[in-house]
Amino acid sequence: MKFEASGYPAACSEEGISEQEAAARKKAYIDKAWSVCQVRLNPDRIKYNAGLRYVAKLCLNSLWGRFALRNRLTKTEIIDNHADLAKLLNDDKIEISSIDQLTEKFWMVCYKAKDEHVVEHDTSNVALALWTTSAARIHLLDSLQKVSRAADGTARKDTRVLYMDTDSIFYEYETALGDPLPGGEQLGELTDEYPHHTIVEFVCG
Structure with a gap:
């Protein structure tokens, strides 16, 4: 979807x-989605x-x-009768963290x-x-190595990673030497979040 x-x-x-070229590129995109990701796209829905x-x-x-x-997340119940409130208060399987009286009739119990x-x-x-999380970080490590190393394995001095999280990297590079991470359209390939913008300042805390 x-x-x-x-x-x-x-x-x-x-x-x-031309229209023929556009149609050919669209077909190639659909075919690649199937061959690379095993996702069959419906051209009428794209x-x-x-x-x-x-x-x-x-x-x-x-x-x-x-x-x-997590299996131990806090639960919240809105209660409007004393019987249900007493049931929670007497339940030795739970820990009650707070009881707030919302109105004369309603209580909010967190446990x-x-x-x-x-x-x-x-x-x-x-x-x-x-x-899943380990595979994502291995993929991230691979991308970071491409940013910091040239094809022959030597360190690139024109690149610098400024920020990263699970599925994104913010980096700078010398334009004349080429982008170390060319983007793509398939799953697992990187996408330029701002392809038509020039970033003039970056602030990270």
């Missing part, structure tokens, strides 16, 4: 190319949609995050399970969570 909502790459609609793209990205992050979601009574949620999978 994110692939299709991102639209075709800019090269598929650049000025000066159209830039900022809202749908954001939702797709959010879903991906949330779904993968479910594997590593979490005691260590010996923690139950894993349905999607908990430590192995998948560890593998």
